Amino acid sequence: MVKEVAKSYFTLLAIPIVLSVLAFIGTVKELLIPVIFSVLMVALALYTGDDEPQVYIELALSRDRVFVGDEVEVRARVRVKGGFGLLSIALPPASYRDSRDYARYTESLEVTRGNSVHVVFKGFRNLEREYVVRIKALRRGRFELGLVRYTYHHMFGMRVIEDSWDKGLRLTVLPRYRIIRRGVGRIKPSLVTPRVTPIRLGPHSTDFIEVREYVPGDPFKFINWKASARSTQGKLLSNEYEREGLRTVVFLVDVSENMRYGLPHENPLEYSIYLILSLAKALIRYGYNVGLWTLPDTDIYVMPSSGQTQFYRLLNALLIIEGIRESEPEDYLDPGLLRIIAESKPILILLTNMADGQSVRRLRSYLCRGDEGRCRGLGRVLIIDVVHSSITHRELLSKYMETPCLGIAPSRARLYRALPRWTQVVTWDPLCEGVGGLVARLMPRIRWLS
Numbered sequence: 001m002v003k004e005v006a007k008s009y010f011t012l013l014a015i016p017i018v019l020s021v022l023a024f025i026g027t028v029k030e031l032l033i034p035v036i037f038s039v040l041m042v043a044l045a046l047y048t049g050d051d052e053p054q055v056y057i058e059l060a061l062s063r064d065r066v067f068v069g070d071e072v073e074v075r076a077r078v079r080v081k082g083g084f085g086l087l088s089i090a091l092p093p094a095s096y097r098d099s100r101d102y103a104r105y106t107e108s109l110e111v112t113r114g115n116s117v118h119v120v121f122k123g124f125r126n127l128e129r130e131y132v133v134r135i136k137a138l139r140r141g142r143f144e145l146g147l148v149r150y151t152y153h154h155m156f157g158m159r160v161i162e163d164s165w166d167k168g169l170r171l172t173v174l175p176r177y178r179i180i181r182r183g184v185g186r187i188k189p190s191l192v193t194p195r196v197t198p199i200r201l202g203p204h205s206t207d208f209i210e211v212r213e214y215v216p217g218d219p220f221k222f223i224n225w226k227a228s229a230r231s232t233q234g235k236l237l238s239n240e241y242e243r244e245g246l247r248t249v250v251f252l253v254d255v256s257e258n259m260r261y262g263l264p265h266e267n268p269l270e271y272s273i274y275l276i277l278s279l280a281k282a283l284i285r286y287g288y289n290v291g292l293w294t295l296p297d298t299d300i301y302v303m304p305s306s307g308q309t310q311f312y313r314l315l316n317a318l319l320i321i322e323g324i325r326e327s328e329p330e331d332y333l334d335p336g337l338l339r340i341i342a343e344s345k346p347i348l349i350l351l352t353n354m355a356d357g358q359s360v361r362r363l364r365s366y367l368c369r370g371d372e373g374r375c376r377g378l379g380r381v382l383i384i385d386v387v388h389s390s391i392t393h394r395e396l397l398s399k400y401m402e403t404p405c406l407g408i409a410p411s412r413a414r415l416y417r418a419l420p421r422w423t424q425v426v427t428w429d430p431l432c433e434g435v436g437g438l439v440a441r442l443m444p445r446i447r448w449l450s
Contacts, residue, residue, distance in 0.1 A: 052082060052083065052159075052161065053080050053081065053082045053083025053087070053122060053152050053161070054080070054081040054082050054083075055078070055079075055080050055087070055150055055152070055163070056078070056079040056080075056081075057076060057077070057078050057079075057089070057148050057150070057165065058076065058077040059074070059075070059076050059091070059092075059146060059148055059167045059169060060074075060075050060076075060169075061073070061074060061075075061145060061169050061171060062074075062075070064169070064170060064171055064172065065171075065172045065174065066137050066171070066172075066173055066174070067137070067173070067174050067175075067176050068137055068138065068139065068140055068173060068174070068175055068176050068265070069136070069137065069138075069176065070136075070137055071112060071134050071135065071136045071137070072134075072135050072137065072171060073132055073133070073134050073135075074091060074092055074116075074132070074133040074134075074135060074145065075130070075131075075132050075133075076089075076091050076130070076131045076132075076133075076148070077128075077129075077130045078120075078127070078128070078129045078130070078131070079126070079127070079128045080122050080126065080127040080128075081126050083122050083152060083154075084122060084123065084124065084154065084155050085121075085122060085152060085153050085154040085155040085156075086119060086120070086121055086122070086152075086153045086155070087119070087120050087121075087122050087127075087150060087151070087152050087153075088117070088118070088119045088150065088151045088153075089117070089118045089119075089120070089131075089148070089149070089150045090116065090117050090148070090149040090150070091116045091117070091118075091131065091133055091148060092116065092133075092135075092145040092146070092147060092148075092169075093105040093106075093109050093111070093116060093135065093143075093145070094116035094117045095116070095147040095148055095149045095164070096144070096147060104141070105143065107138070107139060107264035107265065108137065108138050108139035108140075108141055108143065108173070108264070108265065109135050109136070109137060109138065109143065110135065110136045110138055111133060111134070111135055111136075112134050112135070112136045113132075113133070113134035114131065114132050114133040114134055115131075115133065116133050118131060122152075137171075137173040138264075138265040139173065139264060139265040139270070140173050140174060140175040140270070140273065140318070140319055141172075141173055141319060141320070142170060142171070142172050142173075142319060142320070143170065143171045143172075143173065144166075144169070144170055145169045145170065145171045146165075146166050146167035146168045146169035146170070147164060147165070147166050147167075148164060148165050148166075148167065149162070149163075149164040150162075150163060150164070172319070174315065174319070175270070175273050175274060175277060175315075175318060175319070176274060176277075177274060177277030177278045177281060178274075178278040178434075178435045178436065179278075179281060180278060180281070180282045180435075180436060180439055206241065208239060208240075208241055209240040209241060210239075210240050211224055211227050211237050211238070211239055211240070212237065212238060212240050213235050213236070213237060213238070214228075214235070214236040214237060214238040215238075215335075215336075215339060216334070216335045216336040216339065217303060217335070217336030217337075217339050217340060218238045219303065222238050222239045222240075222241070223236065223237070223238050223239075224237045224238060224239050247287075247288055247289065247346075247347065248288070248289040248290075248291065248304045248340070248344045248345075248346035248347065249280075249283055249288050249289065249290050249291070249304075249346060249347045249349060249446075250290075250291040250292070250293065250304060250337070250340065250341075250346045250347070250348055250349070251276050251280070251290070251291070251292045251293070251349050251350075251351065252293055252294075252295050252348060252349065252350040252351070252366075253269075253272060253273075253276070253292065253293070253294050253295065253321065253351055254272075254294075254295050254350065254351060254352035254353065254363075255269065255294050255295065255296070255298060255321060255322070255323050255324055256295075256296070256323070256324070256352075256359075256362070257323065257324075257325055258352070258353040258354075258355045258356075258359055258388075259272070259323050259352070259353050259386075260323040261353065261355065261388040261391070261392060262388055262391040262392055263391070266391060267323075267388065267391060268351075268352075268353040268386035268387075268388050268391075268430075269321075269323050271386055271428075271430040272351040272384075272386055273318045273321070274430075274435065275351065275384070275386075275428075275435055275438065276292070276314070276318065276351065277311075277314065277315065277318065278435045278439065279349075279439055279442065280311060280314055281311060282439065284306055284307065284308070284310060284311055287306065288306065289304040289305055289306045289310075289344075289346075290302075290304060290305070290306070290310060290311075290314065291303055291304030291305075291340065291346070292314055292317055292318070293334060293337045294321060295333075295350070295352075295366050296324070296332065297332060297333065297334045298321070298324065300317055300320060300321055301317070301334060301336065301337070302314055302317050303336070303340070304340060304344070304346065333366065341378050341379060345379060346379075347380070347382070347446060348378065348379060348380070348381040348382065349381075349382045349384065349446075350363070350367075350381055350382070350383045350384065351383075351384045351386060352383065352384070352385060352386070353385065353386050353387070353388055354383075354385050354412060354415050354416075355388065356415075357415065357418070359415070360415050360418045360419060363383070363419070364418075364419070364420065367381060367420065367423070368420065377420055377422045377423075379422075380422055380423070380424075381422070381423045381424075382423075382424050382426065382442070382445055382446070383419070383423055383424065383425045383426070384425075384426050384428055384438075384442075385412065385416075385425055385426070385427045385428065386428055386430065387412075387427060387428065387429045387430075389429075390429050390430075390431040390432060391430070391431060412427065424445055426438070426441060426442060426445065
């Protein structure tokens with residue numbers, strides 16, 4: 001646009017110059033009047049060409065921590081001194097258009113009011129504008145919202161200036177969860193006395209046992225640096241403390257491609273995170289230890305523990321979990337998880353989407369240990385199959401008709417029969433059943449596992 005304006009300017013400037021030449025040759029005094037116009041335009045271009053604008057932008061967020069579905073306001077105040085031309089300003093999230101994570105911004109944030117891109121004309125007077133952009137958080141995660149870009153085009157094409165600032169603002173979008181207070185049946189462990197020695201169960205106490213070799217999964221604060229420095233073998237040593245006798249629940253989250261079926265902000269993975277937080281909140285309240293791992297391993301895990309602090313550890317870990325396309329070998333499990341399973345015999349709750357036979361084969365490779373053809377299980381596993389059919393059905397037909405719940409396809413029952421006998425499957429269609437009803441169905445099975 002600015003180039004077209006500059007081209008028209010030079011074209012209009014060339015006309016009076018030609019007329020001035022003709023007036024000089026033909027001695028027509030009336031034709032000398034355009035010379036005045038040419039001189040004025042050249043003087044204006046020279047006067048404003050070296051005047052570099054000074055742009056000041058103040059950016060603020062109404063809130064820096066929201067839940068999925070909430071809205072946040074981005075308020076920008078722009079002041080410009082000097083310059084003569086057009087100024088285009090890009091506010092978040094449009095300012096991240098050139099970044100590698102722009103696709104994540106478009107999937108997770110939606111502008112509901114206002115505009116994040118503005119074009120204004122800067123004349124001879126100082127310019128001051130204030131813009132408000134309302135953004136709706138569609139998906140969990142952490143987002144940088146402090147970047148501001150602007151581009152200045154001189155009116156006559158004399159110069160182009162591009163610049164950007166990062167104000168360091170960050171927005172944290174937390175996944176929603178439901179606080180279940182009653183109506184879930186008996187949730188306390190069925191065994192009062194732990195199956196194994198209390199050393200292997202519950203959170204760490206202050207009772208010291210011994211110094212042993214460090215193994216993956218040990219808390220960093222328990223490393224004995226003095227003993228490690230004195231070790232003749234150069235091994236890392238860790239302190240061992242007794243544990244309280246509480247039952248342990250480990251959530252295993254499938255992050256394969258099947259969990260991404262549906263919309264970016266509405267798929268089996270997002271509903272699984274919603275369920276994990278709601279169920280973990282109830283389990284922690286009744287004294288369970290809760291941990292988290294991903295399948296396949298993504299180096300995102302939370303060691304089992306209890307208390308409100310543990311809930312926020314789970315929340316922070318679930319913020320950064322993403323579905324992946326390529327993974328480690330399917331039979332690979334984190335050594336820290338295997339150690340927890342061997343020591344404390346936890347309740348394993350696996351959340352997945354068994355969309356086809358390949359999903360069943362992949363789950364068997366994770367859950368079965370031993371030689372090929374023999375399935376020696378990790379322990380009793382409760383599998384929650386998060387169905388995606390109703391989600392995709394509503395995605396395709398919601399604009400044309402009211403989409404009812406599709407229910408459970410008969411083909412999934414055949415897939416369930418291919419699983420090992422020491423597993424139990426609970427099918428969940430998130431659009432047909434709420435989290436409260438599902439938790440009520442899960443509690444008797446959790447008591448069976450404990």
